[in-house]
Amino acid sequence: MKRAVCPGSFDPITFGHLDIIKRASAQFDHVVVAVLENRTKSSLFTVAERIEMIGQTTANLTNVSVDSWSGLLAEYCKTNSITSIVKGLRAVTDFDYELQMAQLNLQASGVETMLMATAPAHSFLSSSLVKELAHYGGDVSSMVPPNVDTALKLRVAGK
C-alpha cells in the first residue's frame, strides 16, 4: 500500500491545497493531510480548527485522512510508514525552499518528496494572502471553500 503525506500549516486550507490533495489522492492508495508546525509563521486558527476545516473539505475523498504532528516531518513519515511527501510548487520562488526541505527529509529518513505543479489558476494563492485579504474585508470566496470563508469572517470579527 502506497501511503503519502501532504504536510503543511494549512492556516487555513485553500483551493490550492485542495487541488494538490485531490490530485495526490489519485496517485496513492492513501493520503494523510498532516497539519504541522511552521516555526517561521504565527497562526490564525488552532490546530484543532484547521483539522476540522480540512476534514470537512476532504470528506468526499475516501482515501484521504487528516492528522497533526508537532515534531519533524521526517519522524512523522518514519512513525507512520509513509514513503512519499507530496507538496505543491506554485512558482520558481517556492523552489529553493522546497528543494532544501526535500533534500533534508531525504537525508533524515529516506522519504521521497514529489513536487507537484500547482494548477495555474492557483499559482498566486497562499494562506498568508488569503488571511491578509480577509483581514481587510476582501472577498476570498473564490480562494477558499465555503466553510473556511465563514470561519475567516468570524475570526476577523473577533469570534
Ligand code: PNS
Ligand atoms: O504550509 P507550510 O507552512 O509551507 O508547511 C511547512 C511545513 C509545516 C511542512 C514545514 O515547516 C515542516 O515540515 N515542519 C515540521 C518540522 C520539520 O520537519 N521542519 C523541517 C526540517 S528542520
